[in-house]
Amino acid sequence: MILACKHCDTLVRVSSLGEQQRAICPCCKNEIVSYQANQQQWLIAFSLTSLLFLFSSLYPSFISFSQHGLVQDISLWNTFSLLADKYSLVLSGIFVFSTFLIPLFICLLLLLTNSHYWQDLNPHNARYLARLLNKIKTLNLSDIFLVAVLVSVFKLMSLADIRFGPGFWAYILFVICFIETLSLINETELWERQQMLFQPALLHDGKSARAQELKQCLICSQLTRETHCPRCYSKTYFRKPNSTQRAIIWMVTATVFLIPANLLPIMNTINLGNETPATIFSGVVVMWQSGSYPVAILIFIASICIPIIKAVALFYLIFQSRKCSHPKRASTIYRWLEIMGKWSMIDVFVVIILVSLVQLGTVLSVEPHVGIVFFTVMVLCQIVAVNSFDPRILWDKFHNHE
Ligand SMILES: [Zn+2]
Ligand SMILES: [Zn+2]
Numbered sequence: 001m002i003l004a005c006k007h008c009d010t011l012v013r014v015s016s017l018g019e020q021q022r023a024i025c026p027c028c029k030n031e032i033v034s035y036q037a038n039q040q041q042w043l044i045a046f047s048l049t050s051l052l053f054l055f056s057s058l059y060p061s062f063i064s065f066s067q068h069g070l071v072q073d074i075s076l077w078n079t080f081s082l083l084a085d086k087y088s089l090v091l092s093g094i095f096v097f098s099t100f101l102i103p104l105f106i107c108l109l110l111l112l113t114n115s116h117y118w119q120d121l122n123p124h125n126a127r128y129l130a131r132l133l134n135k136i137k138t139l140n141l142s143d144i145f146l147v148a149v150l151v152s153v154f155k156l157m158s159l160a161d162i163r164f165g166p167g168f169w170a171y172i173l174f175v176i177c178f179i180e181t182l183s184l185i186n187e188t189e190l191w192e193r194q195q196m197l198f199q200p201a202l203l204h205d206g207k208s209a210r211a212q213e214l215k216q217c218l219i220c221s222q223l224t225r226e227t228h229c230p231r232c233y234s235k236t237y238f239r240k241p242n243s244t245q246r247a248i249i250w251m252v253t254a255t256v257f258l259i260p261a262n263l264l265p266i267m268n269t270i271n272l273g274n275e276t277p278a279t280i281f282s283g284v285v286v287m288w289q290s291g292s293y294p295v296a297i298l299i300f301i302a303s304i305c306i307p308i309i310k311a312v313a314l315f316y317l318i319f320q321s322r323k324c325s326h327p328k329r330a331s332t333i334y335r336w337l338e339i340m341g342k343w344s345m346i347d348v349f350v351v352i353i354l355v356s357l358v359q360l361g362t363v364l365s366v367e368p369h370v371g372i373v374f375f376t377v378m379v380l381c382q383i384v385a386v387n388s389f390d391p392r393i394l395w396d397k398f399h400n401h402e
Contacts, residue, residue, distance in 0.1 A: 001199065003032055003188070004209040004216045004223055007331050008395040011212075011223075013205040028331040028395070033188050040114045046181040047107040047114075053174035054103060061165025063149070065156065065357050067364055072357065075167055076100070079356040087355065087368055094376060095352050098141035098345075103178055106140060109133050110181065113190055126194050127232040130187070131219050137182065138387065141349075144342055146175050147298075148349030152357065154295045155287065155350070159271075159364065191220040195231050200224060208399040210238050243390035244318055250385035251314050257378035258307055264371035267351050271364050279371060280304060280347060303347040303375075306340055310382050313337055317394065324397035334391045341386060344379045348372060 002013050005025040014023045017035035025032055036042065057076055064073045076099075083092035109129060112118065118126070153162055200214060200223055209216055209223060215236040216222070217229035229236050240246075265277035278286070280303050287296035313333050320330045354366040 002205050002223070003221065004214070005030055005032055006216070006221070007334065007391045008327065009208045009210055009216070009392040009399065010395075011205045011207055011209055011214075028328060030331065030335065034186065036184065036186075039184060039186060039189065043110055043114050043181065043184045046177050046184060047110045050103065050174055050177040050181050051107045053170050053177060054100070054107070056170035057167045057174055059165065059167040059170060062167035062171070063153075063357060064163045064165060065160050067160035073165070074357055075165075076171070079352070082356050083352065088373070091352060091368065091373070091376070095349075098139060099145045099349075100142075102136050102140050103142050103174075106133065106136060107178075107181065110185070118190075118194060121194070123195060123232055127219055127234055130190065130194075130232065131234070133185075134187070134219065137185070138341070138383070140178075140182070141342055141345055142171075142178060143175050144345050145349050146172065148346050149353055151295050151299065151346060152350050152353040154292050155354065156358070158290060160358075188221055191222070191231060194220075208395070210396070211399060239393055239396075240388065240390040243388055243393065244321065246388040247314060247385050248318060250381050250388060251311055254307070254378045254381035254385060255311050257374050257381065258311070261371055261375035261378045262304070264374065265369040266347065266371040266375060267354065267369050268367045269358075269364075270367070277369060280375070283347075299347060299350075302343045306344050307378060307382060310337060310340060310344075310386070314385060314389065317389065317391075321393045321396075324394065327395045327398045330394040331391060334386075334389070334394070337386050341383050342379075344382070345376075348376050348379065 002011050003023075004011055005028060007030040008025060008028040010025055010027040012023065012025055012032055014033060017023060017033070019035065019037045022034040023032045024030070060075045061073050062075045062079075064071060066072070080092055080096050080100075083095060109132065113129065113133070121129070149168070156162055204212065213225055214223045215225070215238050217224065217232060217234055217236050218240070219234045220229060220232045222229050222231040224230055224236055227236060228234065262280055265279050266283070267278055269276045269278065280299075284296050284300045284304070287299065314337065317330055317334060317337075320326065351366075351368055351372050355368050358364055358366040
């Protein structure tokens with residue numbers, strides 16, 4: 001069969017793949033499709049195991065924290081309710097969604113799409129479910145949350161005695177299973193089980209799909225010349241509509257928010273009645289001075305360098321899309337931007353964890369500050385900006401010159 005590469009629009013002929021084989025685009029080196037034996041069974045097994053560990057992580061003890069004889073035992077559930085009651089419903093919502101509800105929903109969707117109900121589902125409903133799965137997959141932040149828990153523990157080690165409860169170990173096992181689950185998702189195979197692939201006439205591999213007036217459906221990857229996809233009935237486009245303009249608007253908004261996010265304090269630490277506000281940068285300095293070099297470097301890269309690199313890189317890609325002088329390099333940069341996306345959220349989670357965990361009244365407590373809201377909005381705007389950008393425009397002029 002012939003498939004179009006999602007990153008450069010080149011048509012690639014893929015013969016049947018053997019076990020553990022992947023088809024790579026010869027033009028931009030992006031992965032086009034992969035094959036794993038018994039993929040469906042593995043997906044069901046991993047989704048069920050992930051669900052089991054996810055629910056076990058709600059066990060009453062996630063982390064316990066003690067100082068001067070005062071002990072605070074906290075569960076994931078306490079964290080959600082405490083944040084919602086005392087501080088911000090929005091912050092609590094983002095937290096519940098990204099660490100618990102979205103993984104839960106992804107696992108349930110995967111169980112449904114791999115069961116026999118999937119074949120009987122009408123294409124309209126299947127399209128909604130597939131689109132939903134595609135969108136929410138990028139919003140899963142459970143792995144980042146786990147790294148943030150470890151960073152918070154490093155921050156608190158000098159102040160108090162910390163112990164991990166069964167809930168924490170269950171969450172670690174959940175993240176490991178869930179990462180494997182996500183890597184097993186194969187959208188092409190999913191649609192082949194729902195409906196057959198319609199192979200349009202006159203396909204020559206090696207050329208771009210657009211050169212043969214073919215549009216690739218963004219939901220199910222079907223190639224078509226119609227205005228609506230024959231397989232899932234979604235509207236089809238040659239390129240994402242207004243992708244450059246939307247990417248610019250979201251990235252400029254993110255860059256504006258970057259200023260208050262870095263200048264305003266993100267949290268207040270109250271230790272024996274003394275209030276110390278901390279910005280992102282001062283947090284890094286404190287970690288460095290206390291000798292936690294790896295954590296200081298991690299936070300510095302994730303919270304300060306990555307947002308700046310992402311903004312510069314995306315503007316570079318937009319500039320490149322007009323010239324198309326180095327499309328291969330530009331495609332590699334885009335792949336990196338997609339991977340880096342969520343790592344800036346570490347600091348948001350660190351603040352959320354510290355706020356929920358450290359609640360010993362005036363002895364020691366942590367409160368969130370307005371900077372963290374600006375920071376969260378900035379990170380989310382950047383993720384949307386990268387997703388709105390269509391990497392295929394990086395290759396358009398290059399294909400035209402061929
Ligand atoms: Zn490609
Ligand atoms: Zn489609």
